[in-house]
Amino acid sequence: MKQASHTLTAPAAVIVIFGAAGDLTKRKLLPALFNLASQKLLSSKVAMVGIDRVEMDSEAYRQNLNQEISSFVGKGFDQKLWDANVGRAYYMSGDFRNAESYKQLKEFLLEVDREQEAPGNYLFYLATPPSFFGVIATELGKAGLSQESDGQWRRIIIEKPFGRDLESARELNATLHRSFAEHQIYRIDHYLGKETVQNIMAYRFSNGTVEPIWNHRYIDNVQITVVESLGVEDRASYYEEAGALRDMIVNHLLAVLSVVGMEPPNSFSADAIRDEQIKVLRAIQPFDPQRVLSDAVRGQYGGGRMGKGDDVCAYRDEPGIAEDSPSETFVALKLMIDSWRWAGVPFYLRTGKRMPGRYSEVVIQYKHAPNMMFRGALERRKDIGSNQLVLRIQPNEGISMEFNAKVPGTAFNVSQVRMDFDYDDYFDESNTASGYETLIYDCLCGDATLFKRADNIEVCWELVQPILDVWKALPPRSFPNYASGSWGPEAADELLARDGNDWRVAK
Numbered sequence: 001m002k003q004a005s006h007t008l009t010a011p012a013a014v015i016v017i018f019g020a021a022g023d024l025t026k027r028k029l030l031p032a033l034f035n036l037a038s039q040k041l042l043s044s045k046v047a048m049v050g051i052d053r054v055e056m057d058s059e060a061y062r063q064n065l066n067q068e069i070s071s072f073v074g075k076g077f078d079q080k081l082w083d084a085n086v087g088r089a090y091y092m093s094g095d096f097r098n099a100e101s102y103k104q105l106k107e108f109l110l111e112v113d114r115e116q117e118a119p120g121n122y123l124f125y126l127a128t129p130p131s132f133f134g135v136i137a138t139e140l141g142k143a144g145l146s147q148e149s150d151g152q153w154r155r156i157i158i159e160k161p162f163g164r165d166l167e168s169a170r171e172l173n174a175t176l177h178r179s180f181a182e183h184q185i186y187r188i189d190h191y192l193g194k195e196t197v198q199n200i201m202a203y204r205f206s207n208g209t210v211e212p213i214w215n216h217r218y219i220d221n222v223q224i225t226v227v228e229s230l231g232v233e234d235r236a237s238y239y240e241e242a243g244a245l246r247d248m249i250v251n252h253l254l255a256v257l258s259v260v261g262m263e264p265p266n267s268f269s270a271d272a273i274r275d276e277q278i279k280v281l282r283a284i285q286p287f288d289p290q291r292v293l294s295d296a297v298r299g300q301y302g303g304g305r306m307g308k309g310d311d312v313c314a315y316r317d318e319p320g321i322a323e324d325s326p327s328e329t330f331v332a333l334k335l336m337i338d339s340w341r342w343a344g345v346p347f348y349l350r351t352g353k354r355m356p357g358r359y360s361e362v363v364i365q366y367k368h369a370p371n372m373m374f375r376g377a378l379e380r381r382k383d384i385g386s387n388q389l390v391l392r393i394q395p396n397e398g399i400s401m402e403f404n405a406k407v408p409g410t411a412f413n414v415s416q417v418r419m420d421f422d423y424d425d426y427f428d429e430s431n432t433a434s435g436y437e438t439l440i441y442d443c444l445c446g447d448a449t450l451f452k453r454a455d456n457i458e459v460c461w462e463l464v465q466p467i468l469d470v471w472k473a474l475p476p477r478s479f480p481n482y483a484s485g486s487w488g489p490e491a492a493d494e495l496l497a498r499d500g501n502d503w504r505v506a507k
């Protein structure tokens, strides 16, 4: 039987979205707010104020939303619910760089509070290009909109990317801290909001059988893969600046690693969990230039064929991409963690575009059984696979365990079989949630567990900075070095082959 989770309604607040006419707001934030409302997790006194430079009033904004929202929410859209809630969406046009906009916003918010009988709590969501994060936080501070008083809270959600290197991340943290205290800052990583990433914590820390074997004595290696079949699509200008290392490794894969690798926290409080995550990130062996050359692989897709389908062009032939672009669309890393738990266990991270499939998963590759008593009965020890636990983040969220079973028959043969748990089979909500629902809800409730703290951001940048430096100093000579529709450059396979391992390919 399917089970639904029951949670309390989040406290009332005005959610102010900077970048209200932008892509993220339409595709993710508004559907997330709608889904929260449909699950009755939003107070009836929650209002939304959108700000953007497009000139229009609240009425025109609502009309726009009326036309678009059903396609963005997709299945599960309920017109009646929308009609009942759209009146709580407001719009103010303004320029993020203009101090006057913030004075107007202050007045506007007081109006909205009065109209909605809201208690004066504000959540500022910066769904804007990253160059505005510092400016908006500073202007909010100057306008007195970051100050908390009389039990009224002020929180700010910062989208990714958080900086583009160590120095800019430090600068941005310093700028934010001039207007907001750390407890008011929620740095988003929608990966941490995903059910399955949280389920890794639930799986590890609520099952007595898991933790005892979650260490170097039983685990041979860990693989974290986040790949997609799409190319750069319409993100050319962003991607040319960012590349896969900044876009995916710093933001998402290290977040997943921290959940897989952390020690059990003392409690389920935000800081207890984030303290443990930061400890494991700090324990990753730093890269020096030599290790960058041996343990960091970069790639860029060439033309090719996706599955049995279309021929697609090379990254450098995509619109808006330089013909000699050095941006990487693929990264594979081998990380080693200096801790008692993980000594000697490689963590392999891999992300790429134009791969044969779109999926995100964590593979826990267990060691072989210590004594192969079947060795004599079978041809080779390799024929008996070791146990593999796969934590699937997307699509088909779930967990599967591969283990060996005897093949029925008179001969003694062993084959790998799989036990599967699919979220959809047990729980109701997993279809609709994008991660943003959880993160917005948690922020309204003041729960920062799934958001990144300043020190976490800086430690991640410290780790990748030497890679950025070496890659900049040594421009890639072999790009493009993998065909679209393949699993990336050969060097990524060699990275594991050197250790006697290979990447798991999702079945």
Ligand SMILES: NC(=O)c1ccc[n+]([C@@H]2O[C@H](COP(=O)([O-])OP(=O)(O)OC[C@H]3O[C@@H](n4cnc5c(N)ncnc54)[C@H](OP(=O)(O)O)[C@@H]3O)[C@@H](O)[C@H]2O)c1
Binding pocket: 018, 019, 020, 021, 022, 023, 024, 025, 027, 028, 051, 052, 053, 054, 094, 095, 096, 097, 126, 127, 128, 129, 130, 159, 160, 161
């Ligand atoms: N889109 C996604 O799926 C996604 C996913 C993860 C993270 N993010 C992050 O979310 C943030 C927003 O991304 P997005 O794709 O939604 O960007 P976007 O579509 O460019 O939206 C930004 C909005 O802000 C407006 N704007 C720009 N400068 C302004 C100014 N000076 N004053 C007032 N309004 C201004 C833009 O107007 P114009 O269009 O006129 O410039 C646009 O409507 C980025 O940090 C991005 O990295 C996005």
